[in-house]
Amino acid sequence: MDLISKERDRLLQRSARVYGLSFTAVSALCFALPGAVPFPVLLLGIPLYLILAAALVAVGLSRSIWWPVIALLSGLGIVVVTAILVGTPSPSASLAILHITAAGLASLALVLTSSVPRIVLLVVGALAGVVVVAAAEIDSPAQALRSGGTVLVGWGLAALVTVWINAGVPQVAKRIASIGRAHRAERQASELEAQRRQGARLLHDTVLASLTLLAHSGVGVKPEALRQQAAEDARLLRQLRLGTAPQLAEPTETGTIPVVNPEEPVLGTTLESVKQRFGRMGLTVAWHGTGQVLLPSDVLDAFLMALAECLENVRRHSGVTEAHVTITDDDKMVRALVTDAGVGFNIDDIDEAKLGFAESVVGRLREVGGNARLFSAPGSGTTVALEVPRG
């Protein structure tokens, strides 16, 4: 049985309990009014009321068919005891009887529609209620008819409510299922979206570089250059957001860095954009060697990132404003030498990790099967050799 049917049963059980208990309480109140019934009847009736109340509480918790049976027997027992011992019930006793049979017991109809035995019990319970009540009022046929009718209406009403709720559940289940299907599609879309955003690594790397500059309040960079850089990044992010894959823009004008690459993009155009980016931040990059190298996009990504990282180190630490990048390639590898004539450093003195070299440069290149080496000495500049396979 599926979860919603269980929840529905629980709902009906709980409703039956509240319904039954509240009218049982009202009935007990009428029953216990001084003078409503003789003392011996009261003495017999009270335990039966307690049993009925306990059975109704249990109906709210358990799905066993025996609790409704016990409730029915104890409820009808109250009527029978009153009828036998009293003869013609007083008006208040009549009302007590009606509250029990037409509402307190009728509430059981809520839990008696889900299977054939239960429906049988429902019919039996309703008829027994009518018969017992009519028999109790037999001295006045008009009253017997009225009370019997009221009991029938009470059970009918409870059954109607049950049928109505049962009819509402499949409707709502169907609608929930369609919401679920829509949600599954949404989840897949969001998964794709996340992949797309995470896949735009190059874009995010340049965005992160810009954010990091801003985090240092943009000190050390010309405001104009930083603004231009920010505008460029914002434009790329907007493209990403609007769903159009950021395209290779004309390299000379905007200096866009490609994010979603065609199969084998041209290295030269993207190198140009890296150059422009650093140009804006005050580092002149001079290119030498091959400009037209084809690389798979993931390799290109890693290569450019490593390159940009090296240039960033030059910009920050070398003390000069010019760097040279020499690109060479053979059948298997593409290599880049990044050199500057800056202050240099003693490799042994400086922890590579501190420069972010191991993680951001070597790590990235190794992911795609490449490598990087660092050469430097105090006063004689720094050289970094990067290499990646041609795919």
Next chain:
Amino acid sequence: MSKSDTIQFSQPEENTLGVVVGNARRAVQSTARRFSRAASAHRASLGTAFLGLGAVIVVGLRAVYGLIWFASQWEVYPEPFAALAAWIVLAAVLIGAIVMSRVSGDRLPDWMFGLFLAGLAIAFALDVIAIWQLHDIGGHATAALTAGMALLVLVALRGRVEILAAAAVLGVALIAVIFLDAPVDAFADADWVATQVTAIAGSVLPPIIGVVIIESFRRMVQVELDRVLVQSTVSAPRFAVGMLASEELARLDLAAEELLDAVAQQKTKLPLTPKNASVAAQLATELRLHLIEGRRETWLYHAISESEQLGKSVTLSDKSSLAGLLDPTQRDGLLSAAWLLVADVPSAANPRRRGTARTLSIQIGPVVPGAGTVPAHKIAVPITVTSTGVPRNRVDSGVWDAIGRIGRYSDSTQDASLRVDIECIVDNPADQ
């Protein structure tokens, strides 16, 4: 610095990597709730319109019964026209409310609700005036008693508190007029008292029972919706970022875009103020975290954190992210078992049972090499499900079916907690 110059960046409570800022549980839950709130306006009304229609029918039947009773007493009334006026007002209010509820849909506007209550009050007053001299309000009132039942019409259109408060006010008013109108020795007469009690119960209890049914129905819809939404994780890839993370990444991207745009458009002056600079730094950190490590969580983690109900009661321990290896059938089994074991968790709607909260902990792994006989290219992942608050004999039979779909299992009971050890055979990721 002007206020508009400050860059706004809303702090996330949780960065969806499981790295949580502040109180983990609360943060995860509030994120999940924020996520689910989008649909909740729609949720609350799912299916209740149909129940509301049923309530209208019940009220209609009750009104017809009241009218017949009224007609049969015409001769008895000292002021029959006041009672007639009461019925006319009541009928107008009811028809108006029914028509408006069909037109306005999910919710009756406040002013209309006020008008409805005012109409009921007038009908009540007129009816009481009509029978005041009979000194037996409970025995002769008709429209005044039907007014209580009439509240049922709105049971699907207004909050439970409002309906219950209206019913309570009506009950108090009824008791008050009965007392004021009572003959001197009436309270010694059991028959008279029983009639009054019956009248009060007959008008006050139906709206209360109606509220109980509607509230339970809404709860059922919530639980089912929660379950169905989370069910979509069953077909998720081995590692997924989850709906929250994807949303979060989009949000961070947008925040970065706005910040960079503000700089580019010169809305934010350079160099940045320390405050804005720290916003940029924070954004960069968040973004970096999301980009690097966003994909370590499994479908099960997302299912639990996105679900209001599972999130409250299930703790997951899956250090090696082995849950991702389960196939869709096994995932469905595990999720179904979890649902069935926690389904009775007390909710806001039912806080009384907070004492017996059911909790569930799911421990996945570690894989013990060479344990048991495993087919080639498969590995056995041990899963331990420990549940508290459910006696062994009250565990739903569906739980065992569901667990059977995950793999072979054995169960044991200890100190009122149920422990199920499952051996789940999955494809060996090394062979893929």
